Amino acid sequence: MPILLLGGTSEARALAGRLHPHVEVISSLAGRVPDPALPVGRVRIGGFGGVAGLRRWLCENEIDAVVDATHPYAATMTAHAATVCAELGLPHLVLARPPWPPGDAIVVPSDVEAAKTVAAERFERVFLTTGRSGAAAFSAVDAWFLIRAVTSPDTEDLPARHHVVLSRGPYRYDDELALLREHRIDALVTKNSGGAMTRPKLEAAAALGVAVVMVDRPPLPAGVRTVASVEDALDWVKQFRADGGDG
Known part of the structure; x- marks a missing residue:
């Protein structure tokens, strides 16, 4: 069963590259940028149609887990993924790159x-x-x-x-x-x-x-599990697989 990787960032492409071909990954891009840089492996482009559409797509494609590596300001997609994964009991991880120190900003x-x-x-x-x-x-x-x-x-x-x-x-x-x-x-x-x-x-x-x-960044949904690097996300996927998909 594949993992859905919500992408569009350099971290998402790097993670897809590290997982491929050992883990089946479907990378999802929003489709707002023409000629996007594509990750290795399977790719889908376009929205899901809100919470209901995402829930239906995850079930129809028998997704095993969701890794959200979208842009830090893709708040709507992140919220939808958190909601649906909680409803379906799907293992869910947010890969959030560290923010810049604000300094004198x-x-x-x-x-x-x-x-x-x-x-x-x-x-x-x-x-x-x-x-x-x-x-x-x-x-x-x-x-x-x-x-x-x-x-x-x-x-x-x-x-x-x-x-x-x-x-x-x-x-x-x-x-x-x-x-x-x-x-x-x-x-x-x-x-x-x-x-x-x-x-x-x-x-x-x-x-x-x-x-x-x-x-400033929008807050992440309450209770989501987060990591700050591709390496940490890779370790999470490896552990998730080793545990038999219990996340």
Whole structure:
């Protein structure tokens, strides 16, 4: 019986690679990113159709366990997986990469609060890296925005003054430093995604004295079992298999 690996992150791809071909893994990607980096093994792309759809899919595919290695801000998918696994009694693990230390960042709970902070602090040139869906919260803020995302945000929801850069990490420190200097950035707005792929923007901001507004992570569902590394997730799967599927 296979394991469902909720993916879309570098950790999910690494875990799929470590498990394949010894454990049957079905990696699931949300399908929001065109031409995604695909893991080894079986892959499905697209949503499940909410809690009911996920429950039906898990039963129809006789899934043995679920490992959630989605992005730290994929709160809806994480909540749905926790709910359904609890209902079905399926072993369930969340692989959550460690967050970045906030340092001197202004930590806020949401994109809306980040926009209020940018306006209140009167930042003038903002590097916005909260993703395509996060830009809408800043549409009424009177500042110039450099918006970086993997896919294009909806143009009607963007700030009046902006420039969009479409790219995908990993990013290099020297390049991030040059980008901040070129656009005379005075504030960086980011989510606390953690990991090494996008951390250089924080290091560049610190070197240049650029203020950081950091959107905090949504809380994980109560009671879920979590690990912080691919190695720990691999050990959990091995132990789960050794115990005969009792998780």
